Amino acid sequence: MEILRFMVENLGLIGERAVEHISIVFVAVTIAVVTAVPIGIAITLSKSAADVVLYFASMMITVPSIALFGLMIPLLSPIGHGIGYVPAVIAVILYSQLPIIRNTYTAIANVDPALREAARGMGMSTFQRLRQVEIPLAVPVIMAGIRTAVVMNIAVTAIAAYIGAGGLGTFISRGISQSDPRQLVTGAVAVSLLAIAADLFLALVQRLLTSRGIASEAPA
Structure with missing residues (x-):
């Protein structure tokens, strides 16, 4: 009862802290999507590049969050942002890279080659194939990576x-x-x-972004 009473009495403060929390995660994951999705697409062109990028992204996620936040202090102190919002966002961006890059790479690399050939046969350019065929097919897997990054980093941001x-x-x-x-x-x-x-909301967004044809083929 003491805990419940404390929660009720501090609902306003909890709301303020929740907004701060959401702000860090939203800004960081948005930037991560803008950077990681193109990287994931680009490395599908080279297996060796994919191995290197995924290796370094995997190494980054193994660094303990408290250590990474601590590392931000001396690195960003010279520009006046050793503590606070900026280092928290940068750390969450770094932690978000692996799930988004990996899922993007996996999704694009596993597009049915027959579909690529059909698109090529229709005269589509590489960019047109990517925009009209490959990315729409990859959306569910990419969104799964984004959902993983968001849920994981909501926990990580608590350390900030x-x-x-x-x-x-x-x-x-x-x-x-x-x-x-x-x-x-x-x-x-x-x-x-x-x-x-956040996970439930992103699951809804994933369903909305997934084309009806792909959604109808997914197992129940």
């Missing part, structure tokens, strides 16, 4: 509270430092609910 970026992780960090289970549980529950809501 330790470098002054705000967000729902503030409740968790204060709950730990003050030995206050009310704040700790409030932060954990809020982050979990935000991740679930």
